[in-house]
Amino acid sequence: MTYLDQNKAAWNHMAETGSQFAKVASEEELREPLKTLDSRGWLPPCVKGLEVLCLAGGGGWQSTLYAQAGANVTVVDLSPSMLALDRREAARRGLKVRTLEASMDDLTALEDASFDIxxxxxxxxxxxxxxxxxxxxxxxxxxxGIYISQHKQPTSLQIVSRDSQDRYVIGVDYYINGALPGTADTAYREDGTVEYLHRWDMLVGELCRSGFVLEDLREPYRGDPKAPPGHFRHRGRFIPPYVRMKARRLERTGPNSPTKLLWTPGDKL
Ligand SMILES: C[S@@+](CC[C@H](N)C(=O)[O-])C[C@H]1O[C@@H](n2cnc3c(N)ncnc32)[C@H](O)[C@@H]1O
Known part of the structure; x- marks a missing residue:
């Protein structure tokens, strides 16, 4: 069994047992779908007719909201049970959503330059x-095109436990090779999944090296000063668990390249 098989099984189980991550969009959320999806103003004011890829976004939340806002939606996810929720929600609301079972690191079934978001x-x-x-x-x-993503922060994934003074213990090597070990502190880790830590060099640096320009970065606040030690919101006061990024795809070649006027190595200044 590969780690992808293990993750597929874990996510199928979460979808089938009503996990918080398999929460579909509510009537209230669907009233203003773009506001629900985007409180930061990262999306264009209208997505009607735009091609949107909800990547690893199964579960019937993102897809339903984008489709309700008029976008042409494709959802790619490893878990058939998560994708079944997207199809179920689309069907019961009379929306059109295309689903594709695939791993996010192999999108060969999708054409080059086919998505706006x-x-x-x-x-x-x-x-x-x-x-x-x-x-x-x-x-x-x-x-x-725009790429909006959210990731687990590497420091949060290095936490293994809480000590006797309620301090959080970093017990995983930042330069770890391979999958993360199981930990006593399971906040921000999903049961049964195999997870990997991605360093900032990869989270942000590799994004830029892949042909994107970073336009914004946020750390959603997950702390609560009233949360007791052991609660995930107590931990959230000390280590932000997530990072959100907005990036734009910019071709570096061609006559209309937005980067054409910039200096490139080898140019005479
Ligand atoms: C946190 S859930 C996101 C879905 C949910 N709609 C949400 O907003 O919380 C993460 C999703 O990633 C999917 N996933 C995990 N590994 C994947 C992979 N290698 N390729 C594509 N999707 C994957 C899971 O099946 C799951 O649906």
Whole structure:
């Protein structure tokens, strides 16, 4: 059994047992779908007719909201049970959503430059090589297209336990090779999954090296000063668990390249 098989089984189980990550969009959320999807103003004011890829975004939340807002939606996910929720929600609301079972690091079924927006919820921790994922996203995103993603912060994935003074213990090597070990502190880790830590050099650096320009970066606040030790919101006060990024695909070649006027190595100044 490969780690992808293990993750597929774990996510199928979460989808089938009503996990918080398999939460579908509510009536209230569907009233203003773009506001629900994007409180930061990263999306264009209208997505009608745009090609949107919800990458590793199964579960019927993102896909339903984008389709309700008028986008042409494709959902790619490893878990058939998560994708079944997307199809179920689309059917019961009379929306059109295309689903594709695939791993995010191999999007060969999708054509080059076919998406205006790629939206990826927290999921890159479930693959060993984030570089492959970024290269695939760069390939399928149109020039000037937007890539919105959320990831687990590497420091959060290094935490293994809480000590007697309620301090969080970093017990995993930042330069770890291979999958993360199981930990006593399971906050921000999903049961039964195999996860990988991606360093900043890969999370942000490799994104830029793959042909994207970073336009914004946020650390969603998950702390609560009233949360007791042991609660995930107590831990959230000390280590931000997630990072959100907005990046834009910019072709570096061609007559209309936005980067054409910039200095490139070898140019005479
Ligand atoms: C946190 S859930 C995201 C879905 C949910 N709609 C949300 O917003 O919370 C992460 C998703 O990543 C998917 N996933 C895990 N490994 C994957 C892989 N290698 N390729 C594609 N999807 C994967 C899971 O099946 C799951 O649906």
């Amino acid at each position: 790629v939206h990826q919820p927290v999921s890159t921790c479930y693959v060993a090589d984030i570089g492959k994922v970024y290269h695939e996203i760069a390939r399928v995103t149109r020039n000037n």
